[in-house]
Amino acid sequence: MSRRTAGPESGLQIPALRPLLRWTLLALGAAYVLASLAGLRLDRAALPWLAYLPPLAGFAFMAAVFASTLRAGSEPLVTRVARREHPRLPDELRSYTRSLTATWAAMFVALLIVGIVLAFATPFPAWARGIQALAVVVPAILFLGEHRYRCARFPQYTHASPLRLFLNIVAVMKDFATGARATKLPLLTCSSLAAPLLIDARDPVSVERYLGQVRALAAALPEDAPVINLCESRHGFLVAFGAALSGARVSLLPPGQARGDWERLLASHPGAIILGDPPPQDVRASHLDVRPYLGLDVRSREIPLIDADRPAAILFTSGSTGEPVGHVKTWAQLWNGAEAWAQALGWSGADSIAIIGSIPPQHMFGLEATVALPFRMGVPIHAHKPLLPADVEGALRDGAYSYWWMTTPIHLRTSLASSAGIARSGGIVSSTMSLAPAIAKAAEARWGTAVFEIYGSTETGAMAVRRPSADPRWAPLAGLTLVPGPESVRVEGERLGEPVTVHDLLEFESDGRFHWKGRAADVVKVAGKRASISALDRRLLEIEGVEDGAWYAPEASDGEVRRLVAFYVSEKVEPETVTECLRREVDAVFMPRPLVRVARLPRNANGKLTRAALAALVEQSHSPERFTIAHDHPAMAGHFPGQPIVPGALILGRVADVLRARFAQRPGTLATARFHAPLAPGESVLVEAHREGARVGFEVKRGETLVASGTWRLE
Structure with missing residues (x-):
């Protein structure tokens, strides 16, 4: 089944602006830190409120950076740093680094709140000195304190030095700012080359x-x-x-x-x-x-x-x-x-x-x-x-x-x-x-x-x-x-x-999980109603004792299928039982006609069933099969000498062989049988069989002449 790939639409591509925005904000934040360390001050008299914005904007931006990596589908920022030390990151470190990312985000939120509160309660010079001190001291305490705590809590793992850790953080922040991904990846990872x-x-x-x-x-x-x-x-x-x-x-x-x-x-x-x-x-x-x-x-x-x-x-x-x-x-x-x-x-x-x-x-x-x-x-x-x-x-x-x-x-x-x-x-x-x-x-x-x-x-x-x-x-x-x-x-x-x-039919719940309802491309319409073939397959496979199964919808020029065919594999479950189970789960218009029991389904090496393979199986299950009784067959000896005819029991025996091969079941009780015309040795005949549930109707024909007919019950 071919599926369309959704590409970007024409117009302004917002994702292209994100690296520029990230770089700009990081540059402004870095400039503010350097200016603070150099003792520079903004003139509050000339710009009364703008002087408060750089540090507060920096706190807000850093909080947003850390928090954005905690959303579903993203890797936490501290986890990215940890992977530079441990590419195969254990679950306990993955969980820990996620919590640590949330801690850093909370710290910057707390600094932002403190900065806003102090702005209303403290003169600007004192506020500026205090915020500059907090912006350096609090992250440094968290950085160094967490490093010591992590080394004590996880002694079984190696831990980079604070300097190497700082350089890893710089590298990760650079990748985050540019939206860059690793340009090189190893062919494999291993615990040891001798492993x-x-x-x-x-x-x-x-x-x-x-x-x-x-x-x-x-x-x-x-x-x-x-x-x-x-x-x-x-x-x-x-x-x-x-x-x-x-x-x-x-x-x-x-x-x-x-x-x-x-x-x-x-x-x-x-x-x-x-x-x-x-x-x-x-x-x-x-x-x-x-x-x-x-x-x-x-x-x-x-x-x-x-x-x-x-x-x-x-x-x-x-x-x-x-x-x-x-x-x-x-x-x-x-x-x-x-x-x-x-x-x-x-x-x-x-x-x-x-x-x-x-x-x-x-x-x-x-x-x-x-x-x-x-x-x-x-x-x-x-x-x-x-x-x-x-x-x-x-x-x-x-x-x-x-x-x-x-x-x-x-x-x-x-x-x-x-x-x-x-x-x-x-x-x-x-x-x-x-x-x-x-x-x-x-x-x-x-x-x-x-x-x-x-x-x-x-x-x-x-x-x-x-x-x-x-x-x-x-x-x-x-x-x-x-x-x-x-x-x-x-x-x-x-x-x-x-x-x-x-193109699948999914039903989502509020927590993001979903139910699979089938594929849109295999939805069929029968008697004005719609159903997914994949969903019908699932119903068939859920029947206890059914080893494999599949439905097939013949082509329909007007888009509406007249009837569906189903195949199943089972050594234990009879067609009547399968039919009864399906009636409880499937709308009557989608019931298979016929339901065919087969020895195996023609799956490829990947376990897939192609439409062509199923179509061939449908053709095989309905196609006539030919046989001929030779003149020297032992049953001919003494049977109407001079003008021999094939015994009816021999014809029925060949019909039974055809049914056994086609439906992967042994014929049981012969319900009805009629012989309409004699069959001479050497004459070729066709056996046509049509199954309805556990009964198979058959006809034996020589050209246009009907030789025998009847119904057989499969075991």
Whole structure:
């Protein structure tokens, strides 16, 4: 689904004036302080009230500066200073620095109030001397006293000297005045270069070894060529991604591994080089096998610095025309987004945390969860991509780490059905499709941990988080503001750059949390009523025993759909039960006709269902199937010698095979059956089947001639 990006409107751009205003006010404040220290005085007789304004305006401005960074979506000013000492700031220091920012804001408010009161009670010369003294002494006492208090309260952390702290404050205030962001960001953070980055029981990879492999591969890549990263192993993808990023090359991440996915990227990005482990066969473009670099035992102690605003990756989604639509992500966007992730998940002291991912990194959720997050927070990641429940639990049993499992609702459901629940994890994070609260609760009970769900898009990355078992509402991530519209929401935040409009239906509450009601683009109209396909999918998935499900709305030239189709996967729940559950939750006009039980849904590697795949499934569920009984079939022997005809039981047996393959259920009771014309061996016939609930009506035709018909009840 293509989404529009909201850009700046024409006219005066107020944000461009903010750095000038900030610099002007800071310069005036600095000039006043220097003049005060030099003993200069304004002439109160000539300018009776203006003489009071500079110090009072300075107090008001500084109070506003500190207070403005406490608003939702902004990082407190003292927290920014602390990050210059501790890039991976622990939660307790993050909370402390936020409170300290509020304390500084309150101090300047208090100085402003004292200054105003004394102006009415004290002669101007005494007022000027007193205010000058307060403006220097009170901040100095707070500055030095807080430094001593912090060193005593948090002895487990290193603390910069007062001089270094002062220089850090000056640097942060400069960035604040100019609105500047970091121009360089590291490829990764780590507690030690010898610490593991990729966890593998057979051959773990340390940070310095990974950096050595990245440097070696980067040297082998052509200059300025974009990279199409098709590596399927976690190790291969990370080395290829790091090599491209450190060499100022952008990584093109296709939506799938099919030949058509990357061939379209080659056509639109001439000169791109394909990296794989191994690359696809018969590649006619420039390509490189990453595998030899993964075995190199080389070391590098230099962490590359990356231009913060340089495009790091371009992810592709399918637009309304079916052509891939690229979405550029800078390294700063991924870096800052990962920081917001860690804060939302409550990570503190990430020393014992590790990540295990069941998702490919070419998808936005996978890129954030299994690349940006471990790189930003300095935590290791499991080198493999376990999909089977036994593989997941085998990885989680590693007691050296508190694993956070990044997965999808499909993997979570499958593991719930097969897992013994012996292993434990630090947390579970799910995305790519709606997670039913019942599944989240079952997973929490099985693995004894919290299950979180991420709401996001390729255009924005992660936008909000929730814990479905505890609260159905979503909480926006730090640094983002969601502004609701009639059928869309505008997402704003420094890390996004320009605002992004997401065409989702959200219902906000007074505290800023919201309920997701579906996507505006998949709203369908049936019998004059409207409903979201995504919301209907959620209703289907909430039925106990349903493992997977999806609705499909056939194309309608007049914009109004005549009927909806729904598919579901379950080994336990019969169609009648699903239909009955849906009737309690869904308006009658949206009830699926038919409801089809299938063995699996055609999801891609990212867990997504394309409209084309669902359309093919609809066609398959209604398409006739052909069979022919050969002359030498054993059932023909002795059956009307000289003029053989196919026995009716054999015809019904073939019909049963067709129904079993099409509906993933074994036919049970044959309700009715009629034979209208004989069928000779060697004659080809078609079986047409139409399902209504648990009953299937069938017709067997030879050309235009009806051979047999009837109804069958599925088990």
